[in-house]
């Protein structure tokens with residue numbers, strides 16, 4: 198078991214989570230971990246935000262049964278990682294990053310590393326993004342709306358593919374790296390749930406990604422794949438919320 202050593206609500210939708218997991222402390226920017234709250238829980242792939250004094254931190258959006266279970270827990274059954282290929286760091290110049298909803302949490306470690314290499318890093322957010330004071334130190338400037346890059350040397354996007362697809366298509370001419378949102382379950386190339394098509398070839402988001410050159414991705418199939426378990430997730434959430442209500446009622450009447 199891995200103890201949760203820190204948990205803080207940062208908004209209605211987001212919480213900061215700190216865990217003791219020594220094997221994650223040497224993560225590289227852009228890598229993720231898989232957390233499984235109990236033996237019966239689903240595995241959750243989460244971008245590693247940072248390491249503070251041996252505490253590994255994640256910025257988590259409460260958006261389903263698994264993340265709510267994590268929110269209510271004091272320890273975690275299984276933690277795997279660091280997983281995935283690190284982001285291709287370099288001296289690019291001006292880097293424009295676009296994050297929808299939880300996107301800024303995945304962009305944070307990459308932005309911090311790029312900034313330390315003297316790149317100018319700008320963040321544009323939309324949707325239900327996390328409180329910006331948690332992530333803004335990694336960026337030179339944060340904007341509350343998507344603007345087309347004017348002079349970007351690199352564009353990086355993270356968020357739901359269905360919402361980013363048109364934007365990415367409009368970026369023609371700008372080199373762009375995107376975070377795959379295909380469902381990652383095993384993280385080690387066994388279950389094939391995270392398949393995407395890149396340059397016409399099948400690639401695994403968990404081990405070949407999660408970062409891919411955006412123009413090489415088949416966004417149509419990625420959009421379909423990211424919604425593969427939407428129905429099951431919504432049923433699981435419904436059941437979990439019922440269970441929480443039952444628990445609250447038992448506590449109130451005991």
Ligand code: FES
Nearest residue numbers: 382386388389403
């Ligand atoms: S998550 Fe199982 S193969 Fe990629």
